[in-house]
Amino acid sequence: MDDVSRLLPLPPVTFHILLALADEDRHGYAIIQEVTERTGGALMLGAGTLYRSIHRMLEQGLIIETRERPAPEDDDERRRYYRITKLGVETAKAESKRLAELVKFARQRGFAPGRP
Amino acid sequence: MLAYRLLLWLYPASFRAEYGEEMCAVFARRRRRERAASLWASAVSDTVINAAAAHIDLARQDIRWTLRGWRRAPGFALLAIGVAALGMGATTTAFTLLNHVLIRPLPFPRADALVALYQTDHANNQPRDNVAPANLEDWRTMNRSFSSIGSYVAPIVPMTLTGHGEPMRLNGIVADSGFFATLGVAPLAGRVFSPDDDTDRGTPFGVILSHRLAVSLYQDAASAVGRAIRLNEQSPVVFGVMPPAFAVPNRSVDLWMPMRGVPAMARTRGNEILSVIARLAPDATFESVRADMAVVGRQLEDAYPEDNKGVGIGVVPLREVMSSQSWTSVVAVFAAACGLTLIACANLANLLFARAVGRRREMAVRIAIGAGRERIVRQLFTESLVLAAVGAAAGLVIALVSRRLLAFLVPSALPMDPTPQMDWRVLAFAVVLAAVTTVVFGVAPSWLAARGANFTLLRTLTADRRSNRLRSGLVVAELAATVVLLVVVGLLLKSMWVVQAVDPGFRTEGVLTLETALPIIEPAPARRAFYERVLTETRGLPTVVSAGYIGFLPMTWAAGNFLLAVPGLEPTNWPSVHLRFVTPDYFKTIGVPILSGRDVRDGDHQTAPLVAVISQSMIQKLWPGQDPIGRQLYLPFGSQSMNTMPTSRDIKDLTAWTVVGVVGDVAMRGLEAPSLPQLYLHADQLPDVMGFYAPKDLVVRATGDPLALAPALRRIVHEAKPQQAISGPRLLDDVVTEQTALRRAQLVVLTAFAGISLLLAGVGIHGLLAFMVSLRVQEVGVRMALGAQRGDVLRMFVGHGLVLAVVGVAVAVPLAYAAARSMTSLLFGVLPGDLIVYASAVLVALATTLTGSLQPAIRAASVDPTLTIRGE
Numbered sequence: 001m002d003d004v005s006r007l008l009p010l011p012p013v014t015f016h017i018l019l020a021l022a023d024e025d026r027h028g029y030a031i032i033q034e035v036t037e038r039t040g041g042a043l044m045l046g047a048g049t050l051y052r053s054i055h056r057m058l059e060q061g062l063i064i065e066t067r068e069r070p071a072p073e074d075d076d077e078r079r080r081y082y083r084i085t086k087l088g089v090e091t092a093k094a095e096s097k098r099l100a101e102l103v104k105f106a107r108q109r110g111f112a113p114g115r116p
Numbered sequence: 117m118l119a120y121r122l123l124l125w126l127y128p129a130s131f132r133a134e135y136g137e138e139m140c141a142v143f144a145r146r147r148r149r150e151r152a153a154s155l156w157a158s159a160v161s162d163t164v165i166n167a168a169a170a171h172i173d174l175a176r177q178d179i180r181w182t183l184r185g186w187r188r189a190p191g192f193a194l195l196a197i198g199v200a201a202l203g204m205g206a207t208t209t210a211f212t213l214l215n216h217v218l219i220r221p222l223p224f225p226r227a228d229a230l231v232a233l234y235q236t237d238h239a240n241n242q243p244r245d246n247v248a249p250a251n252l253e254d255w256r257t258m259n260r261s262f263s264s265i266g267s268y269v270a271p272i273v274p275m276t277l278t279g280h281g282e283p284m285r286l287n288g289i290v291a292d293s294g295f296f297a298t299l300g301v302a303p304l305a306g307r308v309f310s311p312d313d314d315t316d317r318g319t320p321f322g323v324i325l326s327h328r329l330a331v332s333l334y335q336d337a338a339s340a341v342g343r344a345i346r347l348n349e350q351s352p353v354v355f356g357v358m359p360p361a362f363a364v365p366n367r368s369v370d371l372w373m374p375m376r377g378v379p380a381m382a383r384t385r386g387n388e389i390l391s392v393i394a395r396l397a398p399d400a401t402f403e404s405v406r407a408d409m410a411v412v413g414r415q416l417e418d419a420y421p422e423d424n425k426g427v428g429i430g431v432v433p434l435r436e437v438m439s440s441q442s443w444t445s446v447v448a449v450f451a452a453a454c455g456l457t458l459i460a461c462a463n464l465a466n467l468l469f470a471r472a473v474g475r476r477r478e479m480a481v482r483i484a485i486g487a488g489r490e491r492i493v494r495q496l497f498t499e500s501l502v503l504a505a506v507g508a509a510a511g512l513v514i515a516l517v518s519r520r521l522l523a524f525l526v527p528s529a530l531p532m533d534p535t536p537q538m539d540w541r542v543l544a545f546a547v548v549l550a551a552v553t554t555v556v557f558g559v560a561p562s563w564l565a566a567r568g569a570n571f572t573l574l575r576t577l578t579a580d581r582r583s584n585r586l587r588s589g590l591v592v593a594e595l596a597a598t599v600v601l602l603v604v605v606g607l608l609l610k611s612m613w614v615v616q617a618v619d620p621g622f623r624t625e626g627v628l629t630l631e632t633a634l635p636i637i638e639p640a641p642a643r644r645a646f647y648e649r650v651l652t653e654t655r656g657l658p659t660v661v662s663a664g665y666i667g668f669l670p671m672t673w674a675a676g677n678f679l680l681a682v683p684g685l686e687p688t689n690w691p692s693v694h695l696r697f698v699t700p701d702y703f704k705t706i707g708v709p710i711l712s713g714r715d716v717r718d719g720d721h722q723t724a725p726l727v728a729v730i731s732q733s734m735i736q737k738l739w740p741g742q743d744p745i746g747r748q749l750y751l752p753f754g755s756q757s758m759n760t761m762p763t764s765r766d767i768k769d770l771t772a773w774t775v776v777g778v779v780g781d782v783a784m785r786g787l788e789a790p791s792l793p794q795l796y797l798h799a800d801q802l803p804d805v806m807g808f809y810a811p812k813d814l815v816v817r818a819t820g821d822p823l824a825l826a827p828a829l830r831r832i833v834h835e836a837k838p839q840q841a842i843s844g845p846r847l848l849d850d851v852v853t854e855q856t857a858l859r860r861a862q863l864v865v866l867t868a869f870a871g872i873s874l875l876l877a878g879v880g881i882h883g884l885l886a887f888m889v890s891l892r893v894q895e896v897g898v899r900m901a902l903g904a905q906r907g908d909v910l911r912m913f914v915g916h917g918l919v920l921a922v923v924g925v926a927v928a929v930p931l932a933y934a935a936a937r938s939m940t941s942l943l944f945g946v947l948p949g950d951l952i953v954y955a956s957a958v959l960v961a962l963a964t965t966l967t968g969s970l971q972p973a974i975r976a977a978s979v980d981p982t983l984t985i986r987g988e
Contacts, residue, residue, distance in 0.1 A: 029142045046162025047142045048127075051135040052170055080138060 003087055007060060010095045013053045016043065018062060018084060018092040025066050027079040028054070054082065062088040117144065120159060126167035128174050129490040178498035185499070189471070195879075196467055200507025202872050203460020204549055205514030210453035210865075211545045212515045213522045216536035217446045222435060223361050223532060225300040226395075231405070232437045233265070233392040234430035244430060246270045246675075247392045248423070250385040251416060255392075255429070258412045261405040262394040266294030268365065268372075270391045271675060274633030274812065275371070276841040279346040280333055285633065285841035286347075286370040288323075295372075296324075298395045299364060305330075306341035306356030309374050313355075316376040322355040323347065324372040330357040347371075348635035349839065364531040365391065385423040389675075393434065405431050434531070441941045442527035445862055448939050449525065452604060452869045455597045457553065459873045462590040463880045464503065464557040469587060470887045472496055500558025501550075508550035515542065524861030584888075588920055591880050595924025595961055596931065598877040601870040602957035603932035604939070607946050608866060610953055612859050614945030620852055621782035622670065623707030626661075627848035628822035629669060632833050632840055633812040640722070643810060644800055646836055647699055650814065653832045657825060659818040664702030665799060665811035671851055674785045676809065677792060681750035681770055682738055691737050693730075693795040694784045695751075697802050697809050703729075703779055705817045706848070713745045713777030716798040726801050728773040731781045734793035748772045749795070773797065787855045788944055815848065822847060862942070874964055881917050881968035889913060889976040900981040909977040917969030918962070925958050932957070 010018075020026060020034040032045045057063045066083040084092075106112040120143050124136050146155055186193035221227045233255065235245040247255075247267070256265050268291035275288040296308035304327060312319045323345070325333075330340040337357035344351045352373075363369065396405060409429040417424045436443075472479070479492055519536050526534040632650070634643055647665055654663040668676060678695045681687070700717050703710055711732055720727045728749055735744050750770035784791040799811045814833075818825055826845045833840055889896075896909055936948035946953070 028138050029145055032142065044158075046158055046166070047139040048162040048166030048170075050142070051131075051139055052166045052173075055131065055134070055170075056173070079141065 003061075004091050004094050007062070007091050008094060008098060010091065011053070012043075013045065013049060014057060014062070015092065015095055016045075017050075017053055017057065018088055018095075021063060021082060021084040021088070022092070025068070025081045025083045027081050029079075031082070057088075060087075061085055062091055123160065123163045126163055128167075128170055128494070130174075130494075131170050174494065175498060178495045179502055181495055182499040182502050185475075192467070192471055196464060196503055197506050197510070199460050199463050199467070199876060199879075200503050200553075201510030201514070202876070203457040203464075204504070204507040204511035204546070204553065206453040206511075206869055206872065207450075207457045207549055208508070208511035208542065208546050209515040209518050209522065210450040211549075212519065212536045212538060212542050213525055214446055214450045215539070215541050215545070216522075216532075217438075217442075217526055217530065218435075219541060220537070220539065222530075223301075227434065229396040230298070230434040231394050231396065231402075232432050232434050233394055233409070234432065235388055236428040236430040237426055238428070244432070246388040247390045248385045248388050249390055251424070251427075252390055252392055254416055255409070255412060258415065259408055261397055261400045261408045263397045264294055264298045265392065265394040266296065266298035267292050267375075267390040267392045268295050269375075269389050271389075271673065271808075272368065273373070273808075274631065274843075275348050275373075276633065276635065276839060277345060277347055278349075278839040278841075283839050283841040285631065285843040286329065287368045288371050288373050289365065289369050290375060291372045292375040295364075295393065298393050300395070301359065301362050303356035304359045305337040306354065308356055308358075309372075313374040314376065320353055321350065321376070322353040322374065324356045324358060325354055326358055326362070326370050327360040329370045330354075346839075348637070350635075350637075361533065363533055366528055366531065367533060385420055402431065402433070437531075438527035438529045442529070444939050444941045445525060445858070446527075448604070448942060449862070449865055451935070452601055452866050455601055456869045456873050456876075457549070458556075459594045459597045459876045459880075461553050461557040462594045463876045463883075464500075464553075466587055466590050466880055466883055466887075468496065468500060468503075468557065470883060473887070497554070497558050501554045504550040504554040504558070507553070508546040511549070512538070512542070512546050521861060521864065524857055525865070587884055587887075591877075591884050591920050592924045592927065594873075594877045594880045595921055595965065596928040598870070598873045598964075599925055599928035599957050599961045600932040600935055601866070601873050602960055603928075603954055604935055605863070605866045605870040606953035606957055607936055607939075607943055607948065607950060608859070608863055610946045610950060611942070611944040612856065612863055615787050615856055615859060618783065618787040620670065620787065621708060621780050622848075624847070624849040624852050626817050626819065626822055627706060628816045628818065628825055628829070628845050629848050629851065630814040630816070630829055630833070630845040631812055631843040632814060632837075633843075634810055634837075634840070637807060638810070640802070640804065643802075646840075647799060647811065649836045650832055651699060651701075653836075654814070654816055654829065657818075657828055659820050659825065661817040661819060662701050662705040663814065663816045664705045665699040666702050666706075666813050666815065667697045667799075667809045667811050669813045669815070669848075669851060670706075670782045670784050671786045671855055672813075674789065678751060678795070680795065683748060683750070685738065691734065692792050693734065694792050695795050695797070695809065697799045697806070697811055698729075698796050699799045699811060702796075702815065705815045707817075708782060709780045711778045711780060712743075713775070715777060716796070720798045721800050724801075726771060726773040727776045727798055729777040729779055729796040730775055731779055731794035731796075733781050734795070735778065737793060744775050744778060747775045749775065771803075787852070874960065877961070878964045878968040881920065881965055882972060884920075885913055885917055885969045885972040886975075888916070889972045892976070893979055896976050896979045897981045897983070900979065906977040909979070910973045913973035913976050914966065914969050917965050917973075921962050921965035925961060928961075929954065929958075 016035045016039075017031055019038070020031045026034065028047070028050055032047075032050060036044050054063070058065065063082045063084055066081045069081065103112055107114055117140065120140060121136075124132050124139060127136075143159060222230065224230060233247065234243070235247050235251065236243050237245055252265070252267055259265075268289050273288040273290060275286040277284040277286050291309065292314045293309040293311045296303075302308075303324065306324075308324060310319070313322065325340055327337060330337045333345070334340040334343065340354050340357050343354050345354060358372075396402075400408075409431055413424075413427065413429040417427060482492065516538060519538075522536050523534040526532075526536065528534070634646065638646075651663050651665065654660055676695055677692050680691050680693050682690055698716060700715055702708075703715055713729075716727055716729060730744060730749075735742075738744070739747065750772055779794075779796070781791065782794060784794060802810055814829070816822065816825060816829065823845070829845060830842055833842055896904075900906075900909065932954065933949060936943070940948055
């Protein structure tokens with residue numbers, strides 16, 4: 001098994017964090033905000049859940065901590081910024097594909113809206 | 117904010133160090149937007165759940181790390197697991213025994229309210245005598261302490277069951293209705309005895325069967341009830357069947373018979389035959405009961421001064437009904453096991469420490485790449501925990517396997533299954549033991565290693581005096597505990613030798629015994645015909661040298677004691693004797709020497725003058741320096757004075773027996789207990805009221821293998837009386853060997869403990885010195901380059917080991933003496949300070965030290981100075 005499929009299926013929180021980091025590097029609180037916004041408030045990550053996920057994702061190589069920091073006036077030195085890795089991107093894509101397949105099956109059975 | 121910071125302490129330190137600040141920042145920003153109540157609710161649940169998960173993550177990681185490490189060093193892993201398993205197996209096993217004997221409630225409802233009652237006679241050193249029936253009747257009416265009292269006749273009554281294939285020899289217990297009411301155990305089917313069954317009026321004769329017997333006869337309990345069985349040629353009805361776990365007074369009982377079967381002679385104040393149990397009334401305490409019964413005892417003493425002078429009433433919780441010897445034995449085994457576990461812990465601590473030092477480069481690297489010291493400690497600690505868990509699991513398995521051996525150490529006086537049961541307490545004990553040992557052997561090395569790891573690259577570890585002192589201290593502790601164990605085992609071993617050297621008074625080789633218990637009510641002529649026929653035919657067998665019968669073989673029954681009235685002697689000086697009825701040739705068969713006069717013989721029939729054979733010690737008691745032959749002894753059979761102690765006035769009412777012979781003394785009560793003098797009477801002259809004493813043990817001396825006679829003997833008995841059950845045959849030698857069964861079990865367990873601890877101590881010394889040598893290779897090289905001889909180096913390391921041993925011995929000797937003093941009840945013929953035992957223990961410990969230190973010392977001495985210095 002390659003690195004990507006070994007990690008599948010992704011825990012939902014991990015998938016959300018990868019999505020939040022898709023377009024830009026973010027610090028922890030920004031990830032929380034992004035996830036909350038995108039889910040319309042349905043998923044509000046707690047600090048513990050977030051950092052435990054981050055810890056694991058760092059070990060798995062899905063994300064890295066980046067040393068590039070924003071302009072000093074926007075920065076807070078306590079913050080740490082995270083960036084999605086190539087493996088992270090591939091894994092997120094693979095997970096999306098897996099989910100899409102799943103939805104396709106669900107449609108065939110009439111469990112999900114839309115055409116099979 | 118402070119509250120949130122405190123909350124973060126739930127996380128592993130490494131996690132907190134990594135993310136704590138950020139988490140605080142996130143929390144601070146949230147606080148600005150969200151309501152306090154919901155914010156805190158979510159923060160607390162988020163923290164608790166994730167902190168637990170983070171700990172589990174780390175534990176998983178550390179366990180993986182541990183297992184990987186073990187795979188890489190299988191030798192170390194096996195040794196460590198083995199040491200942990202031995203240490204914890206010993207304690208878990210010993211606790212299983214302790215739990216079974218001392219902690220678990222007895223298998224009765226509200227068992228803590230059950231007591232045993234005794235007659236005490238401290239003047240005659242009888243703290244726990246059985247109870248005379250008439251006294252018990254008075255206790256019943258006079259006490260205010262018990263909600264019920266029950267009793268059974270102490271000796272087991274051998275019974276014969278016929279009508280189910282081969283006649284079966286069964287163990288019967290004569291019990292009253294109070295016996296079942298007091299224990300409070302309901303029958304599985306049918307009923308138990310009612311008060312009507314205690315008299316011989318009213319209800320028919322019925323018995324209660326053990327579950328085992330009911331199943332073997334009728335497949336199940338329910339269908340046994342109401343059947344008539346053929347028992348000793350009577351036909352009692354089965355009233356009920358007890359549950360399988362009911363084993364009172366012990367496991368060997370097959371059936372319970374009603375009190376009405378006891379001859380009237382038993383209803384006296386002089387014959388102590390009853391074992392009594394009672395249940396405390398709800399408002400009674402042990403203190404109030406003891407006070408109450410003390411009053412009852414005094415009143416009875418005043419009312420019946422002849423019988424009850426000096427007789428008190430002993431109240432003992434049923435759980436504690438065992439000798440101090442049994443109690444000490446169980447506690448000693450547990451204490452020894454704890455000592456062994458401590459040794460194992462010390463060993464593991466040293467082992468883990470040496471390994472941690474060996475991996476210091478790995479640790480240093482890990483610290484360099486950012487692992488905190490806490491992570492290292494945690495990893496090492498997890499390794500200890502895994503080790504302890506594996507050890508505890510192995511310990512449980514060892515305990516499970518060795519339960520049968522332990523059964524020997526369970527006092528037979530306890531009314532329960534002797535095989536110790538594993539229950540939740542044993543399980544909980546194993547868990548606690550794992551936790552405690554983890555702390556004991558895990559914490560110190562983890563801490564030392566982590567401390568050392570920071571400086572390893574500076575090589576200061578070699579000079580770390582404090583850790584070396586700690587490690588040497590552990591080895592000293594191991595040696596000391598080993599010496600204590602060796603002394604304890606040595607003392608017990610010597611006791612065993614002394615016991616085995618006790619002369620039983622008879623010769624066991626070539627003697628076979630067979631029990632054929634005739635019913636008590638058997639008419640005398642039929643009994644005599646049976647003995648005659650069996651003995652004549654047995655003597656006719658080719659290899660048989662001689663054969664005889666006795667009531668109770670030596671060492672099989674401590675009771676059967678009678679007060680002998682002797683003319684010309686003050687009644688207070690009249691001796692108690694062991695009374696046994698024998699046939700001619702019994703003495704010859706069992707090898708008891710006839711010292712003067714003659715054996716009982718065929719001519720001493722029922723109407724001939726009554727004859728008696730006495731043992732030698734009775735002469736010293738009664739007629740020192742005089743010829744006893746022809747003198748008269750008086751026994752209270754068949755006279756009205758059976759009910760009371762005879763006085764000199766009554767002698768004329770008693771039956772006179774003339775001494776015709778003197779034989780050697782026999783250890784009737786076993787090898788360790790002092791026996792009373794023995795009085796033997798002729799079986800043909802057995803008074804009818806003494807049916808219980810009728811000979812039932814056949815002894816046969818043969819040339820060749822006595823066991824080969826078994827089929828022939830069975831056939832002879834069967835032909836003489838087809839309904840007669842037989843138990844045995846067994847070798848007389850086995851009867852004597854059984855005497856030391858408890859000691860042997862004790863010794864096997866404790867010797868195993870001592871052996872293991874010796875091994876562990878040796879391994880510990882070897883490990884410590886090997887470690888020191890490895891650290892000091894350069895130093896040794898330099899010394900040798902400067903002219904030190906190999907012998908000097910050898911002496912240096914062996915000397916170090918011996919210094920540790922001497923310190924260990926110095927610590928151990930006072931401890932060993934204290935341990936020995938506390939177990940004097942287990943010692944026999946040995947003083948707790950026996951010099952030879954101590955000297956041997958010390959020598960063995962020193963030899964072990966020498967053996968353990970030799971190999972590392974030789975390795976040090978064979979260091980090549982040029983190589984090591986170049987290596988530097």
